Amino acid sequence: MPMIRRSIGAAALLFVGALTLQQCTSTSTPPAPEAAPAAPELTAVVSVRELMASLIDPLADNVFEAVAVDVTDKGVVETKPTTDEDWEKIRQGAIALAEGSNLLKIPRPVAPADDYVSKNPEELSPAEIQAIIDKNRGAWNAFADGLRQQGLAVLEIVEARDTDKLFQAGSDIDRVCESCHLTFWYPGEREAVTRARESRAFKEPVKK
Numbered sequence: 104m105p106m107i108r109r110s111i112g113a114a115a116l117l118f119v120g121a122l123t124l125q126q127c128t129s130t131s132t133p134p135a136p137e138a139a140p141a142a143p144e145l146t147a148v149v150s151v152r153e154l155m156a157s158l159i160d161p162l163a164d165n166v167f168e169a170v171a172v173d174v175t176d177k178g179v180v181e182t183k184p185t186t187d188e189d190w191e192k193i194r195q196g197a198i199a200l201a202e203g204s205n206l207l208k209i210p211r212p213v214a215p216a217d218d219y220v221s222k223n224p225e226e227l228s229p230a231e232i233q234a235i236i237d238k239n240r241g242a243w244n245a246f247a248d249g250l251r252q253q254g255l256a257v258l259e260i261v262e263a264r265d266t267d268k269l270f271q272a273g274s275d276i277d278r279v280c281e282s283c284h285l286t287f288w289y290p291g292e293r294e295a296v297t298r299a300r301e302s303r304a305f306k307e308p309v310k311k
């Protein structure tokens with residue numbers, strides 16, 4: 104019996120304690136937000152062309168150039184990652200591709216205004232590219248997702264330090280880049296590019 108009374112007393116004390124605590128904290132707690140904040144509006148800074156030239160292309164090279172076999176006068180020269188720094192560079196490339204896919208999905212002009220200088224007649228003008236994007240936004244986003252998948256695959260390779268898989272990864276990334284370019288940028292070159300790829304397949308497995 105005394106046991107029970109004591110525990111009731113303890114419970115009452117706890118209750119009072121809880122009330123006091125609540126009063127203390129209620130004055131210092133900021134008011135709860137009325138609604139979840141809206142997603143931030145994302146605004147592109149540069150055009151697709153500049154995103155390619157300044158971010159996607161140079162950082163993809165971190166992956167493309169990580170492994171190579173060059174035949175030189177002095178014999179066969181093999182390049183592959185050996186140090187932590189080498190692998191860190193590849194990770195930077197992988198993250199740029201994976202996150203770059205999000206950037207590609209933010210609507211942005213194809214090229215800076217009044218900046219159309221194509222040396223290749225097969226390349227469409229920014230206005231033509233824009234028209235195809237507008238009609239095929241789903242395909243555009245799917246190619247962006249392809250880049251994300253490749254970036255994630257390279258991140259796994261970096262975790263596993265699996266040099267052998269880097270060769271294939273470079274070629275897989277290149278295929279995504281080229282597929283998007285062939286769809287939106289120089290569709291007239293599909294046949295030539297496919298032919299070049301096939302003739303290269305056995306002689307030159309490493310993308311430089």
Ligand code: HEC
Nearest residue numbers: 152155156160163214229243246247250279280283287288
């Ligand atoms: C979602 C589609 C898409 C993907 C994926 C893509 N590109 Fe592009 N890229 C474009 C378009 C469109 C242009 C042409 C813009 C223009 O008019 O100059 C372009 C242009 C370029 C250019 C030319 C930039 C310049 O200064 O003229 C380079 C280099 C390039 N891409 C590299 C790459 C590489 C490397 C990858 C893969 C790692 C890649 N791109 C993936 C759509 C894409």
